[in-house]
Amino acid sequence: MTTRKIILAEDEMPRQWYNILADIKMNPPLGPDGNPVTPEALAPVFPMNLIEQEVSTERWIDIPEEVLDILRIWRPSPLVRALSLEKALDTPAKIYFKNESVSPPGSHKPNTAVPQAYYNREFGIKKITTETGAGQWGSALSFACSLFGIECKVFMVRVSFDQKPYRKSMMEVWGGKCVASPSSETKAGQEALEKDPDTPGSLGIAISEAIEEAVSDETGNTRYSLGSVLNHVMLHQTIIGLEAKKQLEKTGDYPDVIIGCAGGGSNFAGLAFPFVLDKINGKEIDIYPVEPAGCPTLTKAPFVYDHGDTARYTPLLPMYSLGHTFVPPPFHAGGLRYHGMAPTVSQLVSEGLIEPKAITQLDAYEAGVLLARSEGLIPAPETTHALACVVDEARKAKEEGKEKVILFNWSGHGLLDLMAYDKYFSNELKNISLPEAEIAESEKVFENFPKPELLKSR
Amino acid sequence: MTTRKIILAEDEMPRQWYNILADIKMNPPLGPDGNPVTPEALAPVFPMNLIEQEVSTERWIDIPEEVLDILRIWRPSPLVRALSLEKALDTPAKIYFKNESVSPPGSHKPNTAVPQAYYNREFGIKKITTETGAGQWGSALSFACSLFGIECKVFMVRVSFDQKPYRKSMMEVWGGKCVASPSSETKAGQEALEKDPDTPGSLGIAISEAIEEAVSDETGNTRYSLGSVLNHVMLHQTIIGLEAKKQLEKTGDYPDVIIGCAGGGSNFAGLAFPFVLDKINGKEIDIYPVEPAGCPTLTKAPFVYDHGDTARYTPLLPMYSLGHTFVPPPFHAGGLRYHGMAPTVSQLVSEGLIEPKAITQLDAYEAGVLLARSEGLIPAPETTHALACVVDEARKAKEEGKEKVILFNWSGHGLLDLMAYDKYFSNELKNISLPEAEIAESEKVFENFPKPELLKSR
Numbered sequence: 001m002t003t004r005k006i007i008l009a010e011d012e013m014p015r016q017w018y019n020i021l022a023d024i025k026m027n028p029p030l031g032p033d034g035n036p037v038t039p040e041a042l043a044p045v046f047p048m049n050l051i052e053q054e055v056s057t058e059r060w061i062d063i064p065e066e067v068l069d070i071l072r073i074w075r076p077s078p079l080v081r082a083l084s085l086e087k088a089l090d091t092p093a094k095i096y097f098k099n100e101s102v103s104p105p106g107s108h109k110p111n112t113a114v115p116q117a118y119y120n121r122e123f124g125i126k127k128i129t130t131e132t133g134a135g136q137w138g139s140a141l142s143f144a145c146s147l148f149g150i151e152c153k154v155f156m157v158r159v160s161f162d163q164k165p166y167r168k169s170m171m172e173v174w175g176g177k178c179v180a181s182p183s184s185e186t187k188a189g190q191e192a193l194e195k196d197p198d199t200p201g202s203l204g205i206a207i208s209e210a211i212e213e214a215v216s217d218e219t220g221n222t223r224y225s226l227g228s229v230l231n232h233v234m235l236h237q238t239i240i241g242l243e244a245k246k247q248l249e250k251t252g253d254y255p256d257v258i259i260g261c262a263g264g265g266s267n268f269a270g271l272a273f274p275f276v277l278d279k280i281n282g283k284e285i286d287i288y289p290v291e292p293a294g295c296p297t298l299t300k301a302p303f304v305y306d307h308g309d310t311a312r313y314t315p316l317l318p319m320y321s322l323g324h325t326f327v328p329p330p331f332h333a334g335g336l337r338y339h340g341m342a343p344t345v346s347q348l349v350s351e352g353l354i355e356p357k358a359i360t361q362l363d364a365y366e367a368g369v370l371l372a373r374s375e376g377l378i379p380a381p382e383t384t385h386a387l388a389c390v391v392d393e394a395r396k397a398k399e400e401g402k403e404k405v406i407l408f409n410w411s412g413h414g415l416l417d418l419m420a421y422d423k424y425f426s427n428e429l430k431n432i433s434l435p436e437a438e439i440a441e442s443e444k445v446f447e448n449f450p451k452p453e454l455l456k457s458r
Numbered sequence: 459m460t461t462r463k464i465i466l467a468e469d470e471m472p473r474q475w476y477n478i479l480a481d482i483k484m485n486p487p488l489g490p491d492g493n494p495v496t497p498e499a500l501a502p503v504f505p506m507n508l509i510e511q512e513v514s515t516e517r518w519i520d521i522p523e524e525v526l527d528i529l530r531i532w533r534p535s536p537l538v539r540a541l542s543l544e545k546a547l548d549t550p551a552k553i554y555f556k557n558e559s560v561s562p563p564g565s566h567k568p569n570t571a572v573p574q575a576y577y578n579r580e581f582g583i584k585k586i587t588t589e590t591g592a593g594q595w596g597s598a599l600s601f602a603c604s605l606f607g608i609e610c611k612v613f614m615v616r617v618s619f620d621q622k623p624y625r626k627s628m629m630e631v632w633g634g635k636c637v638a639s640p641s642s643e644t645k646a647g648q649e650a651l652e653k654d655p656d657t658p659g660s661l662g663i664a665i666s667e668a669i670e671e672a673v674s675d676e677t678g679n680t681r682y683s684l685g686s687v688l689n690h691v692m693l694h695q696t697i698i699g700l701e702a703k704k705q706l707e708k709t710g711d712y713p714d715v716i717i718g719c720a721g722g723g724s725n726f727a728g729l730a731f732p733f734v735l736d737k738i739n740g741k742e743i744d745i746y747p748v749e750p751a752g753c754p755t756l757t758k759a760p761f762v763y764d765h766g767d768t769a770r771y772t773p774l775l776p777m778y779s780l781g782h783t784f785v786p787p788p789f790h791a792g793g794l795r796y797h798g799m800a801p802t803v804s805q806l807v808s809e810g811l812i813e814p815k816a817i818t819q820l821d822a823y824e825a826g827v828l829l830a831r832s833e834g835l836i837p838a839p840e841t842t843h844a845l846a847c848v849v850d851e852a853r854k855a856k857e858e859g860k861e862k863v864i865l866f867n868w869s870g871h872g873l874l875d876l877m878a879y880d881k882y883f884s885n886e887l888k889n890i891s892l893p894e895a896e897i898a899e900s901e902k903v904f905e906n907f908p909k910p911e912l913l914k915s916r
Contacts, residue, residue, distance in 0.1 A: 001523070003468050004530045010461050065459070072462045073542075073834050084531075084605075102560065104834040106873070146831045147542075166624070169876035172883060173830045372631045373604045376531050376562040415564070415873045418627035425630060 002083060006096075006247040008076035014242040015063055017235045020273045020344055022059035023280055025455035027318035029343070030305060034450060037315045044215045045224050047123035050116065053232040061235065067115045070147055074103045074110075075239070079247035080375075080410075086394070088374040093397035093404045094253060095390060098244050098271055099377075100411055105170065107380065107412030108267050109140030109227055112236035116225050117144035126221040127151040129214045131181065131206030133263070134160050134334030134382065135167025136412055137227030142176025155181035155189075155209040159200035160334040166416045181206035188212050188311040200330045203264075203338045208311030215313075228264025229308060229317070229342045237270025244407065245274055255285060255407035257393050261386040262289035262298065262356070263335045265342030271409040272354065273344075279353060280458050287354040289345060290389045292336045292364070294432035295328040297321065298349050298356035300439055303454075306446040308340055318452035319346040323442035329432045331361050332420035333381035335411075339442075351456055360431040363388045365424040368414065380412035381420055462541060464554075464705040466534035472700040473521055475693045478731045478802055480517035481738055483913035485776035487801070488763060492908055495773045502673045503682050505581035508574065511690040519693065525573045528605055532561045532568075533697070537705035538833075538868075544852070546832040551855035552711060553848060555868045556702050556729055557835075563628065565838065565870030566725050567598030567685055570694035574683050575602035584679040585609040587672045589639065589664030591721070592618050592792030592840065593625025594870055595685030600634025613639035613647075613667040617658035618792040624874045639664035646670050646769040658788045661722075661796045666769030673771075686722025687766060687775070687800045695728025702865065703732055713743060713865035715851050719843040720747035720756065720814070721793045723800030729867040730812065731802075737811060738916050745812040747803060748847045750794045750822070752890035753786040755779065756807050756814035758897055761912075764904040766798055776910035777804040781900035787890045789819050790878035791839035793869075797900075809914055818889040821846045823882040826872065838870035839878055 028036035039051045046054070053061065063071075082095040100108035120128055128150055132138030138154035145152035154176055161168065161180040168178040179185065181201050182192035188208035192199055199205075207226070214224035226233060248254060258275055260268030268289040279285050291298055297320045306321035308314035319340045322328075326339040341349075348354045368384035370391065371377065379387060386408050397404040414421065423429050486494035497509045504512070511519065521529075540553040558566035578586055586608055590596030596612035603610035612634055619626065619638040626636045637643065639659050640650035646666035650657060657663075665684070672682035684691060706712060716733055718726030726747040737743050749756055755778045764779035766772035777798045780786075784797040799807075806812045826842035828849065829835065837845060844866050855862040872879065881887050 001468075001527055001530070005468065007465055007467065009465065010459075010463065069459055072459070104830075104836065143834055147834065166873070166876040169880045170836065170873070173827060173836055173876070173879050175831060369631060372562075373633060376528075376601055376605065378562065378628065378631055415624070415628070418624040418631070418874075421631050422627045 002081060004081055004083060006079040006250055008243060008246060010072050012246060013068060013072070013076050014239055015068065016060040017063060018238040018242060018274050018277065019056060019059055019061055019235050020276065021057045021231060023277055024344070024347055024457040026343060026347055027452040027455065029315040029317050030450060031315055045211060047120050047125055047223055049119045049123055050232055053235060054230060064118060067118050070114050076243045077102050079244055082375055084374040085371060088370065089391065089394045091394040091398045092401060093394045093406050095394060096248070096405070096407045097410045098240055100240060100409060101377070101413035105136065105139040105143050106415065107136040107140065108237060108240060108270055109137045110143055111239055111270065112227065112233045112266065113140040113144035115236050117148040117150055120223055121148045121150055125150065125223050127153065127217070128223055128225045129153045129210040130225045130227065131155045131203060131210045132227070133157050133203050133337055135164050135416065136335055138176065138178060139167055139170045141225060141227065142171040142174040145176065146174040152176040153213065154178040155183060155206040157181055157201040157203060157206050157334060159330040163419060164416055181209050183209060186212045192310070199327065202310065202327045204310035204324055207309035208313055211309065211313045228266040229340065231344060233266050234269040234273065234342055234344050237266045238273050240270035240409065241272060241274035244271060253405045256404045257406045258285060258287045259386050259389050259406065259408040260289060261336060261382045261411055262291050262341065262345060263338050263382065265345035267409055267411040269342060269345055276348060276353060288357050288389055289354060290357045290359055290385045292331060292333055292385055293358045293360045294331045294434065295337055296358050296434060297339065297341045299358040301443065303346060303350045303452060304446045305449045305452055306340060316449055318343050320349065321446060322439060323445040325445050326442040331432050332417065333385060335382040336385065347455070350454060357389050359385045359388045361429055362431050365421070365429065367391045378414045379410065380414045381417050383411045460539060460541060462539055464537040464708055466701060466704060468530050470704060471526065471534050472697055473526065474518040475521060476696040476700060476732050476735065477514060477517055477519055477693050478734065479515045479689060481735055482802070482805055482915040484801060484805055485910040485913065487773040487775050488908060489773055503669060505578050505583055505681055507577045507581055508690055511693060512688060522576060525576050528572050534701045535560050537702055540833055542832040543829060546828065547849065547852045549852040549856045550859060551852045551862045551864050553852060554706070554865045556698055557868045558698060559835070559868055559871035563594065563597040563601045564873065565594040565598065566695060566698060566728055567595045568601055569697055569728065570685065570691045570724065571598040571602035573694050575606040575608055578681055579606045579608055583608065583681045585611065586681055586683045587611045587668040588683045588685065589613045589661055589668045590685070591615050591661050591795055593622050593874065594793055596634065596636060597625055597628045599683060599685065600629040600632040603634065604632040610634040611671065612636040613641060613664040615639055615659040615661060615664050615792060617788040621877060622874055639667050641667060644670040650768070657785065660768065660785045662768035662782055665767035666771055669767065669771040686724040687798065689802060691724050692727040692731065692800055692802050695724045696731050698728035698867065699730060699732035702729060711863045714862045715864045716743060716745045717748060717844050717847050717864065717866040719794060719840045719869055720749050720799065720803060721796045721840065723803035725867055725869040727800060727803055734806060734811060746815050746847055747812060748815045748817055748843045750789060750791055750843055751816045751818045752789045752892065753795050754816050754892060755797065755799045757816040759901065761804060761808045761910060762904045763907045763910055764798060774907055776801050778807065779904060780897060781903040783903050784900040789890050790875065791843060793840040794843065805913070808912060815847050817843045817846045819887055820889050823879070823887065825849045836872045837868065838872045839875050841869045844869070
């Protein structure tokens with residue numbers, strides 16, 4: 001029997017993260033004065049040890065022992081050969097996925113929540129604030145904070161707060177506090193509610209609320225934490241791709257195609273970046289970040305400077321953006337409802353090293369059900385977007401008669417998203433695509449900002 | 459760093475189940491005429507290949523290759539050293555658990571659902587009916603049936619159906635059909651609804667409904683499947699304990715105490731039976747099945763002959779029973795709400811080879827939260843009962859200054875039970891214990907049945 005799960009022992013876990021900033025050129029984030037932001041300017045928001053990591057250009061960064069010890073609760077994660085899916089699709093392609101749903105909160109998010117909680121505690125921080133979309137990030141940070149004895153406050157995008165009540169319960173089991181965003185607890189939240197009392201909320205607004213609560217703590221013991229987008233988050237997630245490389249070596253296979261869903265970018269980056277390094281060094285790989293057609297940042301928006309949040313508390317970041325005031329329609333993949341994209345992922349797209357794809361909601365769920373009924377696992381709505389792309393590639397391989405090796409990231413399980421499957425089965429879901437005019441309108445917010453340079457890394 | 463997870467490779471998986479019937483004496487199940495039931499009498503209910511397994515006294519039974527292949531989706535399951543819990547309790551005890559929550563449906567139940575679906579398909583069966591309490595069994599059977607192309611119909615105890623809507627969704631993702639029990643679709647259901655239209659339902663009633671639907675299919679292509687209690691179910695679950703033995707050998711430890719929660723008995727038996735064999739052969743081990751104080755079968759009821767279901771469709775089984783018409787109070791550990799207990803587990807209790815414990819609901823949740831905030835994993839309400847017993851034992855080890863080795867079964871995760879945690883945090887849960895008078899009343903139903911002999915296996 002072909003092995004289904006390629007397993008690493010705990011002592012085979014990577015002991016360093018891969019930092020892509022060593023290998024690509026980047027436009028710097030800009031402050032309100034139009035100049036590159038200094039580390040000091042970020043000090044009220046993040047602890048200095050994480051800011052240093054954010055700007056570091058060292059290629060390999062040591063993972064602290066205490067972080068490794070906690071990651072071992074669920075890592076190394078299995079690399080799974082999707083034999084039953086291959087059979088269901090009758091494809092000559094070999095399909096592998098990295099199963100990141102095995103963490104206690106159920107996604108890849110704790111890979112960065114744990115080190116972020118660690119570095120905050122090392123810096124003497126007592127409380128961390130954050131935002132969450134689908135709830136994966138908020139529960140991951142609550143989990144991590146509970147293990148390091150740090151207080152955790154989560155602003156959860158209202159539409160997900162209402163759709164996924166179990167996520168809030170989960171955060172509370174780990175001692176976290178979760179409120180719906182926009183809330184009346186912050187100025188940013190109050191303004192959003194004044195504009196539209198019935199707003200579904202957005203990651204942009206929730207980020208503003210969390211930053212505001214962190215920087216307004218006069219004791220100086222609170223910091224903010226972001227679950228995606230930033231360089232140090234991508235860095236922490238590279239443990240996924242580094243493990244996958246070691247695991248694939250055991251099989252003798254090397255991927256022709258790499259696929260990950262992309263909202264803020266961290267799940268995609270975590271798997272892909274260590275392989276992007278190979279591509280920069282000459283390997284031929286197709287690398288696809290997959291986004292929802294309802295929030296088509298990489299496939300429909302321009303590469304610009306824009307704020308990461310609605311209230312413009314963040315620096316200007318070089319990224320593909322639908323505009324920082326953009327409120328995505330309330331489709332179910334809450335983790336993919338972000339107006340922007342990680343600057344590192346954006347940079348790779350801008351220079352053609354990776355090629356974005358967009359997937360509609362119904363295609364995504366169809367692929368999700370196919371997977372559940374073959375491999376047995378129920379994927380998160382975010383993961384189903386990657387899956388739909390995998391199914392496309394596997395069918396293409398069949399048409400071409402090619403034994404391609406496809407590797408994708410199983411970002412999380414869908415056990416707290418089952419209501420979305422209910423709606424899918426009862427035909428309540430539809431495909432959401434964005435009118436061009438609406439996109440054009442929402443992009444006016446960055447018209448007068450500086451423009452990033454088109455840089456080439458190779 | 460001490461290893462947290464002791465992992466077996468797929469090719470180290472046990473290839474045979476352990477059948478405890480080879481090593482203990484048992485009273486036979488009795489038919490309506492008071493004589494031992496024949497295999498033929500069970501043929502309308504179960505496929506003959508499973509009936510043969512039910513009555514087999516072979517010590518080792520081969521696991522079919524196709525079953526092994528599917529079990530490998532999640533097996534071998536990790537044996538986890540609960541280092542963070544040990545630290546939180548400051549105990550000299552070494553605590554290990556077998557993590558059965560890693561299966562796609564989230565519990566140990568697919569260990570028997572997969573072989574049962576396999577044997578039914580081999581026998582030409584097209585549809586399987588069953589009951590489910592907490593929903594773990596119903597989802598496990600839906601999962602297994604989807605992989606073997608068999609139709610699946612689940613009668614879910616109403617109180618759980620209402621408390622856990624996600625379980626129904628999960629079954630539907632795998633193509634299963636789930637209705638609340640009592641339903642109006644069967645005579646047994648109609649009778650129960652006539653007696654009490656607001657009944658929370660019980661496993662006993664749901665079993666009656668599922669058996670009735672199976673035997674009344676005139677095509678002969680439908681059979682019934684039970685997720686616990688029966689000998690072949692215990693058999694299939696022994697893969698847990700057999701794996702655990704191999705894993706413990708790698709650490710050099712051997713358990714002093716073995717703990718598992720017990721509703722119908724299969725989760726407890728799966729871990730414990732391979733060690734009971736050692737105990738029969740002279741090893742000193744304390745083995746504790748743990749039940750809820752709200753349904754105290756082993757600790758408060760007598761060892762009798764009684765029916766496994768309310769409508770008396772099953773043979774008379776030799777077991778501890780609160781009476782086949784007993785409807786347990788609606789506490790949250792739905793998987794432990796059964797009036798009886800597996801005859802094999804009952805036999806071991808009756809001769810003192812294992813020692814039952816009862817745990818109250820609030821102690822169980824307190825232990826569950828302690829676990830979630832140390833080890834990170836959120837346990838199912840059923841599992842928290844085992845945990846509370848583990849915590850007691852670990853504290854006792856501390857008082858006695860003994861480095862005991864405690865092994866327990868993590869039967870499932872609590873991700874679809876988070877509403878119960880909500881209620882716990884908001885002080886809506888209370889301890890439920892049963893008035894002696896109520897127990898005495900419910901036990902009248904078996905007054906006139908034959909009595910089992912007290913047999914000694916060693």
